[in-house]
Amino acid sequence: MRLLNLWRVANLLAAVSIGLSILWWSIFLAALGTGLVLEIRQLIRREPFHCWRMWKVSAKLPPIDVFPPVTPKMQKEARFFTIALVSSVVISVGTTAFYLP
Secondary structure, eight states: OHHHHHHHHHHHHHHHHHHHHHHHHHHHHHHHHHHHHHHHHHHHTTOOOOHHHHHHHHHHSOOOOOSSSSOHHHHHHHHHHHHHHHHHHHHHHHHGGGTOO
16 A cells, blocks of 8 residues: 555656656747747847847946845736746646646
């Protein structure tokens, strides 16, 4: 009986691992696709990608003093991304039920 429970736990962990790897690969592919779409859009508009120019300008700028260090807008964005990440993890864990025997 105890070995059967361990086998179920092992299957559950394997399924959760598969679900999380699918989640992270989909996030990576979405980010990659977004970057490619933006780059192609800039090429179509004949706008060169000014990444080095932006880096030079940002390296020359002095540090920016923001007060308060954490603004309400930052807290709102952090809450949104936390909810999005937790909900995607819950969805991936929920969909792993299809992988269980």
